[in-house]
Amino acid sequence: MSTTATKQQPEITKWASKDGEFRRQVSSFRDFVSRDKNARFAAEPDRYHLYISWACPWAHRTAIVRQLKGLDKIIGLSVVDFLLLDKGWKFSSSEETPGAIPDNVNNANYIREIYFKANPDYEGRFTVPVLWDKKNATIVSNESSEIIRMFNEEFNDYIDEDKKSLNYYPENLRKDIDELNEWVYDTVNNGVYKSGFATKQTAYENHVYPLFKSLDRIEKILAENEYLVANTFTEADIRLWTTIVRFDPVYVGHFKCNLKTIEKDYPNILRWARQIYQKAGVADTVNMHHIKHHYYESHSQINPTGVVPVSNGPDLSKPIIKS
Ligand SMILES: N[C@@H](CCC(=O)N[C@@H](CS)C(=O)NCC(=O)O)C(=O)O
Structure with missing residues (x-):
């Protein structure tokens, strides 16, 4: 050894x-x-x-x-x-x-x-x-x-x-991006983990409600804007997007984040998710087999059988409907 x-x-x-x-x-x-x-x-x-x-x-x-x-x-x-x-x-x-x-x-x-x-x-x-x-x-x-x-x-x-010229952290938007990143990181990116890995009811509930409060807040932003900050595609979008892609197929079930789903309850987040998925090169970075099998087969304390659910979540390659 x-x-x-x-x-x-x-x-x-x-x-x-x-x-x-x-x-x-x-x-x-x-x-x-x-x-x-x-x-x-x-x-x-x-x-x-x-x-x-x-x-x-x-x-x-x-x-x-x-x-x-x-x-x-x-x-x-x-x-x-x-x-x-x-x-x-x-x-x-x-x-x-x-x-x-x-x-x-x-x-x-x-x-x-x-x-x-x-x-x-x-x-x-x-x-x-x-x-x-x-x-x-x-x-x-x-x-x-x-x-x-x-x-x-x-x-x-x-x-x-x-x-x-592609710049996902432009100087003039840094303050707004940083501000948004902070609450999105805490309540959404990390919020799903804090909900899902909680081993006490209160710990879980302390995180799952703020998570959906933040998703509601994001839905409102995206109802009026194409992207999260200043209608511009920035790192704030990229950072949130990787959580949203995993939300319905993994976090709703595996991490018990099940008050709502992206597909049924967040039409503007869904539209935005499709828009990013359809940018050249982005779809190549999404491997749903790795995503689903990682969570459902690695965390045996949450899913001891290792059975992996069949749905991949919303079809992000579908044409974008702007509301
Ligand atoms: N702060 C890190 C977090 C990375 C992280 O937590 N990665 C997880 C996978 S999603 C990991 O590698 N976990 C392995 C472990 O904790 O043993 C970052 O954003 O780069």
């Missing part, structure tokens, strides 16, 4: 604290890729590699921005198996698990090996996404909200001309 395997790590199977509340760990690698050529992590083509899970909503954000900005040509991608079991995220071949992409950079079998390569004393959780720097052989960042900001701007010298 390797030394890394004997380290004390938080148990993957235990999601909630004693009080029944789920608390997400703060990401620990927080460096930034910079367009400045002298920076430690300077932007360069074929230097950085992105590790994701198609199932994970946080990793999904990074896959979307990589695709929209045309960074797929200069930033490599590995995709873990959808099953998250005791040793954490694992790599599989695409024959074993269609949609998986093995690690051809570090040749790891598990994501944890990448964390230990970057820091042999690492004691946190082994989460995706991970942005890896091949030159320094280390992790730049494991925080999706910061990886999408790097992808948005720092690689512009190396991408196609038509993609350079």
Whole structure:
């Protein structure tokens, strides 16, 4: 057994604290890729590699921005198996698990090996996404909200001309985007997890009602606007969207977020979700098999039978009806 395997790590199977509340760990690698050529992590083509899970909503954000900005040509991608079991995220071949992409950079079998390569004393959780720097052989960042900001701007010298002007965090909208991100993160992106992983009734109810209050608030915004902030497609939309895509097929049932559904009760959120799904490249980042099988087969404390429901949620490829 390797030394890394004997380290004390938080148990993957235990999601909630004693009080029944789920608390997400703060990401620990927080460096930034910079367009400045002298920076430690300077932007360069074929230097950085992105590790994701198609199932994970946080990793999904990074896959979307990589695709929209045309960074797929200069930033490599590995995709873990959808099953998250005791040793954490694992790599599989695409024959074993269609949609998986093995690690051809570090040749790891598990994501944890990448964390230990970057820091042999690492004691946190082994989460995706991970942005890896091949030159320094280390992790730049494991925080999706910061990886999408790097992808948005720092690689512009190396991408196609038509993609350079795409800016999902424009200077003049930053304050409004930040403000919206804050409550959407707390009550929606993380709200579904806090509801679903709660192990006490009060903990669950403390999060499920605010979640739907926020969805109602979002529905109102989208009744009058095409996008969340200033009628402009921004990172605020991308960050919320990965949760909405998973909402009906997974969170309604698996996480007990069942006061309403997107398909039946939120026509404007549905219209907006279709609009984003139909942007070039975005549909390629949605792997509903990985999404459903991850949640329903990995969280045995919630779904011990591992049976996966049949519906994929609303058909997002349908023509958009504007109300
Ligand atoms: N703050 C992180 C959160 C990432 C995260 O929690 N990823 C989950 C998957 S959805 C994960 O990898 N969990 C594995 C674990 O906690 O063991 C981000 O936004 O990048």
